[in-house]
Structures are given as C-alpha cells and as structure tokens.
Amino acid sequence: MGLMVINLASVEQRRINYACCAMSYMDKYLNGLKYGDVSCNNYRNLWLYMLWAKSVADRTPYFENGDWNYDFNNDFNVYGFSECVSHDFAAKVFEKADCLCSQCGCPPQDESSDFPPTDPCEPVINFNVIAAVDTGARAAIQAGPPAIGDSYYVVTNNVPSLPWVVGIVATWNGTSWNTAIPTYGQVVSTSSGELWTVYLTTPGLLYPTVTMTFVSPGTYSLVSNYPQISSLAGRTATVQFLTSGGWQTFIQVPEADLATLTNYDVSGWAFTSVRVIYTTNDCEWTSGETPPEPLGCELPRDHDCNDHDTLDHS
Numbered sequence: 618m619g620l621m622v623i624n625l626a627s628v629e630q631r632r633i634n635y636a637c638c639a640m641s642y643m644d645k646y647l648n649g650l651k652y653g654d655v656s657c658n659n660y661r662n663l664w665l666y667m668l669w670a671k672s673v674a675d676r677t678p679y680f681e682n683g684d685w686n687y688d689f690n691n692d693f694n695v696y697g698f699s700e701c702v703s704h705d706f707a708a709k710v711f712e713k714a715d716c717l718c719s720q721c722g723c724p725p726q727d728e729s730s731d732f733p734p735t736d737p738c739e740p741v742i743n744f745n746v747i748a749a750v751d752t753g754a755r756a757a758i759q760a761g762p763p764a765i766g767d768s769y770y771v772v773t774n775n776v777p778s779l780p781w782v783v784g785i786v787a788t789w790n791g792t793s794w795n796t797a798i799p800t801y802g803q804v805v806s807t808s809s810g811e812l813w814t815v816y817l818t819t820p821g822l823l824y825p826t827v828t829m830t831f832v833s834p835g836t837y838s839l840v841s842n843y844p845q846i847s848s849l850a851g852r853t854a855t856v857q858f859l860t861s862g863g864w865q866t867f868i869q870v871p872e873a874d875l876a877t878l879t880n881y882d883v884s885g886w887a888f889t890s891v892r893v894i895y896t897t898n899d900c901e902w903t904s905g906e907t908p909p910e911p912l913g914c915e916l917p918r919d920h921d922c923n924d925h926d927t928l929d930h931s
Contacts, residue, residue, distance in 0.1 A: 667714065670713075674711070754769070827893055855895075
C-alpha cells in the first residue's frame with residue numbers, strides 16, 4: 618500500500634487536529650492524576666505522541682523540494698542542517714497519528730451523553746400518537762382496522778362514542794383499546810407535529826392559537842383557542858399580525874390575558890393572519906397561524922364586501 622499524498626490542505630488540517638487531540642489527551646491524563654485513576658496513565662503517552670506528531674506536521678514542507686513557506690528557498694538546508702522532514706517520513710507518522718486522532722481535532726463523544734445534544738427549550742414528549750381526535754372518530758378508526766400499537770389522543774367530545782372519553786390516549790392492542798391518561802403538564806405529540814398538553818382536565822394545544830373576531834370598524838376581539846392552557850402556562854405572549862411587510866408585533870402581554878375575550882383597537886392595521894410567540898426565560902415557541910374571523914365591513918348596508926380587497930376595510 619502506497620504512502621499518502623502530502624499536500625497543503627492535509628498538512629494544515631493535521632496541524633490543527635493533532636494540537637486539539639494532544640490537549641484532549643493531556644486533559645484526560647491530568648484528570649486521572651487528580652482523581653487517582655491509574656487507567657488514565659496511558660493518556661500521557663498519547664498526549665506526548667500527538668505533540669510530537671504535531672511538531673512533525675509543523676516541519677512538513679508543502680513542496681517536495683523542501684519549500685515550507687512558498688519563498689522558493691530550500692528549507693531543508695538552513696545554516697547547514699535540515700529544518701524540515703521528508704514527505705515519506707511525514708506520511709508514516711501521519712498514518713499512525715491519524716489512527717489516534719480520528720475525531721477531526723475534537724475529543725471523542727462521551728458515550729453517556731445525548732447525540733445530538735438535547736435542546737433545553739424542546740418540551741419532553743410523554744406520548745406519541747397518530748392524531749388528536751374527537752370521541753366520534755373511534756368507530757371509523759376501529760373499522761380501519763388499526764395496527765397494533767396505533768395510538769390516538771382524544772381531545773373533544775362532539776360526537777360521544779364510549780368507551781372513549783376526553784383526555785385519554787387510546788392504543789390498539791389487536792382486539793381492544795388500552796387507555797392512558799396524560800397528567801398535569803405532560804405533552805402528547807401527533808404525527809403531524811402538533812403538541813398537546815393538559816393542565817387540569819381538558820386538553821389543549823401546548824402553544825395555543827388565537828381567534829380574532831370583528832366587533833366593529835377598527836375593533837376586533839382576541840381570545841386564546843385554549844384558555845384552559847393559556848390561563849395556567851405562565852408565559853409571555855407576543856401577538857403578531859401578518860402584514861404586507863411581514864410579521865409585525867401588535868401587543869405583548871402575560872399569556873393569562875389571552876384566556877379572557879378582550880376587545881382591541883386595530884385601527885391602521887391591515888393583516889391576513891395572526892400568531893403568538895410564547896416566551897419563558899430564553900426559550901421561545903410559536904403558535905400556528907389563524908386568519909381573522911371575519912374581516913368586517915363598514916356600513917352603509919348597500920356596501921358590497923366582494924367588490925374590492927377586504928384588506929381595505931377599516
């Protein structure tokens with residue numbers, strides 16, 4: 618097997634990698650000394666070897682003629698002795714050093730840690746289901762038939778269908794439905810990416826959408842679609858409107874304010890959708906978008922809303 622090709626990029630990268638690996642091995646060795654772990658003694662040899670390999674990389678010329686720094690001089694002969702190493706020698710050192718430094722200059726990943734690292738702002742998912750459904754969906758789902766392990770979160774009771782009731786996670790076992798009940802603050806994730814939770818007894822979206830309804834010219838009412846969540850979540854809510862210039866902040870309030878239907882003056886605003894940014898400390902989450910319901914018309918009564926752009930309404 619032939620020796621590797623030495624070039625500018627490979628030499629420069631090894632100078633960086635080997636220095637990092639040397640530091641990593643040194644850290645492991647010194648920590649071993651600190652805590653009396655004799656198994657770490659071998660890291661001393663690895664540390665010193667990587668330092669030496671780094672010095673070899675530092676003395677490896679880019680060109681075979683010995684030009685280390687592109688000054689077109691032969692750097693092998695400075696003051697009558699050689700300052701650099703040959704490419705053949707460097708290749709032999711690199712082949713061994715690469716085996717000892719295979720993490721591109723970074724210390725090895727701790728096998729006990731998460732990979733990739735867990736985002737501290739991501740909620741912990743307690744249940745994974747196919748969908749959030751009404752009790753009335755049971756008959757159609759069961760007629761499917763469902764596969765063993767298929768789960769659904771029952772969030773509404775518009776069409777009663779026992780034994781399903783609001784608040785259960787129903788999982789098909791092949792002949793019937795096993796049920797579990799998420800407890801306060803637990804999160805249920807659907808296959809479409811919706812996140813649901815429950816704080817008391819009624820489920821709601823973890824990041825509630827809102828409804829804006831026309832009240833009178835220049836006035837809309839605003840309320841959370843899941844007030845049972847908004848009243849207890851304790852976050853800051855930033856309501857934003859989608860305008861011709863993009864998303865613009867309308868108000869910022871404690872989320873609990875959204876749990877109560879409130880009228881707002883929206884004079885001067887022309888918007889097609891509304892969303893909420895929820896924040897706690899350094900974490901931020903965005904609700905789904907909803908259109909205003911409906912975009913209002915001004916009197917007189919013979920005014921036709923369909924004969925022009927509804928965004929012209931005030």
